[in-house]
Amino acid sequence: MATITMADVAKKAGVSKSTVSQFLNKRYEYMSEETRERIDAAINELGYQPNHIARSLKQKRTAMVGIIVSNIMHRHSTEISRSLEDFFNQHDMNAIICNADNDQEKERKYIEMLRAKQVDGLIIFPTGQNVELYQSMVKSGYPVVFMDRKVTDISVPSVIVNNREATKNAVNHLIENGHQKIAIVTELLTISTRLERRLGYMDALQESNLPILDEYMISSDIPAMAAQLKNLFSVKEPPTALVAGNDLVFLEVLKFAKANHIKIGERVGLIVFDNIPFADLVSPSVTTISQPSHEMGQKAAELLLKQINKEDVKKEDTVFECELFIRESTQSRFQY
Amino acid sequence: MATITMADVAKKAGVSKSTVSQFLNKRYEYMSEETRERIDAAINELGYQPNHIARSLKQKRTAMVGIIVSNIMHRHSTEISRSLEDFFNQHDMNAIICNADNDQEKERKYIEMLRAKQVDGLIIFPTGQNVELYQSMVKSGYPVVFMDRKVTDISVPSVIVNNREATKNAVNHLIENGHQKIAIVTELLTISTRLERRLGYMDALQESNLPILDEYMISSDIPAMAAQLKNLFSVKEPPTALVAGNDLVFLEVLKFAKANHIKIGERVGLIVFDNIPFADLVSPSVTTISQPSHEMGQKAAELLLKQINKEDVKKEDTVFECELFIRESTQSRFQY
DNA sequence: TTGTAGGCGTTATCAG
């Protein structure tokens, strides 16, 4: 493409570059009606497209934000990403979505890359491990919002849910339905959400004076989970109910249950922490703890935009409530 | 941040900007060992970060590509996006993911926005409706790859699957299992994939000399689908098997089936066109036509990168094969 | 109301 610039437009319209620039920035006060029309015509004829790069260089604003997602294959992450993208698009900004895969190195690389690209701000699902990097961003006043996980000792506005309480409520629901032997399965406890969910689980047991047993608390990476589940169901008193820490864990549980002919909702009650699209459509339908992804995305985007616009933003957590959707997987136990 | 530039580094190291530039571009042959070390030291001390924007302005290369997805909420799209993002990241490029929502206007806006941002190329799940825009990109030699859908009369390398044949095979599988009354449910036929799937369906019926009935071919937008399904099952001879055109349609079918106590796999066989994460884990497990998302993403990325690097790329379609995973939803019928 | 000049931070060209 013949890369046509402001200068070309100016020449064609018989005015100077600055006037064209004024026009592009809609400062029409500074020119006659006639000039305006001439410029407009010139632009159309030439098919001129302003070069955002050049503009960014000057203005130090790229109208782009970076989003560093922990793992896009989580339904929850996809929903949030979509919500974020929507929001920024409505504000004529673009989102660069990156997958850190819960990997500290990848996260670091992305943060550096995106900052070097001068994106206006970052929304991060933090691994929690690049503390120095986080610090340096905060110190330099760079706009950042943490999503989904909190990082201790770093004052960054964060959008999270009440993982601990929500899990506690869910476990209480199981207890109320007569379950006493309840297990929880999560990925490795390297991320705050997973830890908090486990703590919520323990809270509930404690309050009901139920024993907290190590053998009922599994945390492992996905590939090793099948083996762990096997152990779990080989103990003397296998659990009668299970909390799956997220949707990927849920898949593993389903796989295991299918392979071992363990009927969900009959032999074992099940609650999943996360939205799953088919939760209410399968048989038995699955009780879930649902997070308000859309609202979380909107809120985080808003917090970031405010920082970008130099408005004051309190460095505090925004905590959303989860909702427990009770379905068949925790209710049909007493058919037996 | 005090925005520190090459000039600062140059001064500190006691050399000129150009030498620093050479250093940054790893052209070490052009300088003495000693100079190199001095520059290196200066960079570290100052914490200098190169400004990609300035570089892009000069080089006319941003190391960013745009991805315009039809609808990120499709599992298939998410998988492809992830695959694309992976690939580009490995090549030190960033992907800007945008959601066009199958909306012509949104698509247009994004294409223009991304081009204005000087992204190096575009991967588009095309609505097929912005023909002039597509043309203009082709004419100007701008790197583009179409994904998932083909657009007639536009010579852009496209990465697609054999929708028609795959659907035909799937329907044949139903016929072989004794089904004669087979319906197909898709979204509106505005997109090539949906049309081709229907054509494949018709091919199969025709070859088996089965009648092609309008009342068995539903295409409607998602909100209206429930009503259409109701009609479908109210005809004199309701279908004994169903092909769901994608994962979102599948959800509607499930909802409908659940609400009307129609047992999938018993009263009605079901095939879904798309990967669904739980397909083999639910009861009955669901027969699916699976697309190789990962490979499709890699291929498209590769095709785009080649164009960006000015290598020759044939303007032809790359067609991947789908795989039919036969599961219980199409097999248990003869339990009865 | 319009034009001129200088700069944003790099890279590239070409002398020295």
Add this chain to the structure above:
DNA sequence: CTGATAACGCCTACAA
């Protein structure tokens, strides 16, 4: 090997 100097395309005083 190193250093001026001129782009890249746009924005913004300031001057006219």
